[in-house]
Amino acid sequence: MSTDPKITLKGVQKSFGSNHVLRGVDLRVDKGSSLVVIGGSGTGKSVLLKCILGIVQPDAGEILIDGATLKNREEFLSHFGMLFQGGALFDSLPVWHNVAFRLRQGKAKLSKADAQELAIEKLRRVGLKPETAFQFPAELSGGMQKRVGLARAIASEPSVIFFDEPTTGLDPIMAGVINELIREIVVDLGATAITITHDMSSVRAIADNVAMLHAGKVRWHGKVGEIDASGDAYVDQFINGRADGPIESVR
C-alpha cells in the first residue's frame, strides 16, 4: 500500500455563527487506505466531509488533494462516490437511474439499456436482486436503500469514497452486511475511503486508521489495532460507551 497522502487537512476551521464546529483540524488520509472518523454527535464529523467536498467552505486552513489545493472540483468529483446517512436517493427516479445517475450525464453518457445493465450489476454487487432496479426508492426498506446508495457510490468505480454513518438505523445483521460490503469494495477498488460512524463494530470492520474528533480538533489518530491501547481517556470512554469520563454527556 502506498503511503502518499491522498487527502490532507491542515488547520481547517469552520464556525456557524457562534458555534465553532471545527477549530483547526489536521488530518492525513493515505492513498488506498480506509480512515474512520469517530466522535460524539455534533462534533463536526459531517461538516468535515462537506468541507473536503467543497459543499461547505472552511473559514480557515488548507485542504490538499494529492498534495495540492483543489483547483478543479468537477474533476475531483468525477472520481468520487459518497454514501449518505439517509441514502439521499432521488425519490422521483427508479433505482436503476439512481445507481447510474452519474453515468447518464455528460457527453459520454450511457444509453438507457447500458445504464440499466450496469445498475443491475452494481445492485447484484451489493446483494440486491435485479427486480429492485425497477422499483422506486420509497418502495424499499431502509437497509435496501442503504445498499442502493452504496451501489450508486461505487457505480463509477471512484478512487475516493466517503461513507456517512453507513450503518445508522440498521439492525445488527444488516449493519454487518453493509460493513463487509464496504470493506470488500474499498479493497477491490483500491479506493481511499473516509467513513464517519459511531458504531464501533463498523470501526473495527472498515478501518485501517481511526481519527477521533473532539471539541473541533483531532483528539487521537492511529491504527485501528492500536485504538484499545490508545491511552487516551476520551477515546477509551467513547469506544467503551461509558457515561462517565471526560466527555460530557450533556452537549
Add this chain to the structure above:
Amino acid sequence: MLAINYISEALASIGRSTMALFSAIGRLCIFAASAISHMFRAPFYPRELAAQLLKIGYFSLPVVGLTTLFTGGALALQIYAGGARFNAESVVPSIVAIGMVRELGPVLAGLMVAGRVGASIAAEIGTMKVTEQIDALTTLSTHPMKYLVVPRILAATIAMPLLVLIGNIIGVLGGFLVGVYRLDFNAAAYINNTVDFLEVGDVTSGLIKAAVFGFIVALMGTFSGFHSGRGAQGVGQATTNAVVAASVMILASNYILTELLFPS
C-alpha cells in the same frame, strides 16, 4: 429609563427586521442572477425541462381552466348588472374579453399556479435539501442550479403564457355561455362584439404578464426550497413563503407591468 429601554428595544427590533428583509432580497437577487446565468451555460437538461413543462403546464390546465371559466361567467353577470344602470348591457362581450385577456386571465392563472406549482416546487426542493439529495447531486457532478432550478424556471416561463392563452379562451367562453344562455344575448352578436373590440396588444400584454408571473412562481418556489429550514416545519414554512411571496410579487408586478404596457 424604562421608557428609553422600550423605545430602543422597539427600534432594534425594527432594525433587525429591516436588515433581515434586505438580506433576503439580496439573497433572492443573487439566486435569480445565478439561475439566469446558468440558463446560458452547458450542460443543459432538456429531459428535465420537458418533464417540468408537463408538470407545470399540462397538469395546471384543469385548475386554470375551471378558475377562468367561472370567473368569465361571473364577470358577464356583474358587467350586465352594472351596465344595466346606464343602459350599456351591450358592452358585456367586449369588457369580458378585455378584462379576461388583459388582467384576470394572467393574474388568476398566476395566483392559481403559485398555489399549485410554487408550493409543490418549494416542498420538493425543500425535502431534497433536508434529505441531502441536493448534496448528493453535487457529489454526482451535477450542478443543482442547472438540474433543479433552471428547468423549473424555464418551464414555468414558457408554460404560463400557453396556460393563460387557453385560460383566456375558456374565460371568454364562460362569459359567452352566461351571456347567451342566462342573459339572452345573440350568440353570433356576442362573438362579433368580442372579436371586434379585442386587439392584438390586449392579448400580447396578457401573455407578457403571464411569462413574468411564471418566472416569479418558479423563482420563489426554488428559492424557498433551497433556503428551507430543517425538518417538516422548515419545509412547511418554505412552502408557505413560496406561495405568499409569489402571490404578492405577482400582484405588485402586475401593477408595474400594466403601467409600462398601458401608459396613460
